[in-house]
Amino acid sequence: MSANGKLLDIQHVTVEFHIGGLVGGTRLTAVNDVSFSLESDKPEIFTLAGESGSGKTTLSRLLLRDLEPTRGKVLFEGRDLSTIRKRSEFNQFIKKVQPVFQNPFETFSPLRRVEAYLFDTARNFGRSSNRRDAAKVVDDALRDVGLSLDEVRLRYPHELSGGQIQRVSVARALISKPRLILADEPVSMVDASLRMEIVNLFQKLRDEQNVSVIYITHDLATAYYISDRIGIMLRGYIVESGPVEDVLERPAHPYTQLLKESIPEPVPLKRASWAKHIALGTTEVKEYGRIGCKFAGRCPQVMDICREADPPDFQVGRQTVKCYLYSEHIEKNAAEVPS
């Protein structure tokens, strides 16, 4: 257990990519000064939400040590990920942080039986030394996700439904007994009638196995349904974060307000508000290169200062908001959140 009681601690992380040719080209800041942490003793589901190209996947690659931050630190159980150099150390780390990917049919090779992946994982992470032990470990993991070894034995990926194979993918992640699961859009490729079973599964893992989950998605309705806290990302920044009820029921940042308003509700009577016209960004690179608040070009409440410098974090109620609108509100009425 770490010294500061944090399972995962991300401190002012910035990732820059170079885009364009060898000569010239520009720098693109895909993740910009992002900080958040997960407590070690309290498992939770933390959602990172945002539109495509907001830096969600880059951030998840950082957490898997697939990418090193340009600046800042990622600490897992108190250890800086950039100090992991040896293969054995990395194995120790990846045992505790396991990914679940978006498309389960791409996760598994179509020419290999799915159980082979589960047995390999059990062997590679030293959970079992022989095949019989491995079968037990694999079966336990599959039972945790509501399947059993008998159901998936000798099956190829195409013989399972999208929901089943995504559950196998979660079972594979569970074999090494992780503390943290990183799920990158785990339900977007799963059929609507099976989606909720995956989502419910993450909740069950949190409650019964004390596994924390970082749930990366652009689907705010399921995010609201399962998560405890949420961070809304826009062009590399976390513009608003806090408990999911606060952020999604009373969004403070104009971008979150726009997001919330844009979620289509399954109620035909409420069409009118959704049909209100909105401005969309033309190109992603343009918004990334903008000085000051990245949302300034589309914000209905834009002020001069927004175009000059990056807004700092302001505390509004239980939410942290990156928006100048709250710079004077802070002393006057800290508790009141305008809707």
Added chain:
Amino acid sequence: MTLLTVQNLRAYYRTRAYGISRTVRAVDGVSFDLFPNEIYGVAGESSCGKTTLIKVISANIKPPLKVLEGSVNYTFGERKVDMLHISQNELRRDVRWKEISYVMQGSMSVLNPVRKVIKTFQDIVDTHEHITNKKKFLEQTRAHINRLGLPTDVLNAYPHQLSGGMRQRIAIALATVFQPALIIADEPTTALDVVVQRGVLQMIKDIQAVSSNTVLLVTHDMAVHANVADRVMIMYAGRIAEEAPTESIFNSPLHPYTQHLIRSLPVIGDRSIKASLKGTPPNLADPPNGCRFHPRCPYVMDVCRTEVPDLVLVKERHRVACHLIKENSL
């Protein structure tokens, strides 16, 4: 007056290899009408036959897809077109893009990555109406782009320079150059986030409102249908489960599958537990007997296992295929 009448359509995929033949019953006895000036939503999960249905009604039938039965008839003003017996020449010259156009899911694969957007417009216009006056073509294209509320500088951009939402809107602009009578949009916003989705769907609605054509909107997202469609059809395993005006289907869904689809949607402000349906969508190469939903249905009866329920009209414009409804009809 109808725009399109589909009657008892059966379209199967037949493959034969090494003496083993396999039939996938992707569309199995589907009948519906499309009227001018409406947005018609088609919902259903993957592999329920949505895409096959679109392929057939746009006369894009290639082996192993085969139409066994049924008819697909269009009425474009005075002209009647039998889509299943149309010559390739006539299809290309008079129908495709002029009367029926298609917006696909992956806008990145629609646009040629090494050509500027304007060149893609040029290719399409040139194929259907030979461009003789390039200046006039440019003017018309700019006017078209402006009418749709897009900045004209996108015409000189390469597809990779544009955001996903902008590319999708260009794909829609491409599909509407000739003001077609029917625009088929197959999951136009599935890969996009909510804000962009809203912008793209608003654009489709605006185009529809201005030119009063018909939009066939296919998506699995019921919340989108609630906000965009005038009528919704729910497909399950190659058949129509229910079809009704949007308000009717959301306020009083009759088929157990529709009820599940609507009730299982997570909504902000409601954290009650939502369940998935048990079981999995059927394999269309070997569909269950009787009602294809019966293995997953919470109200299954004996009759469901043996008899296929008919699609019956229960109230105004509301059709449903379920034995429950037939017995104690409303």
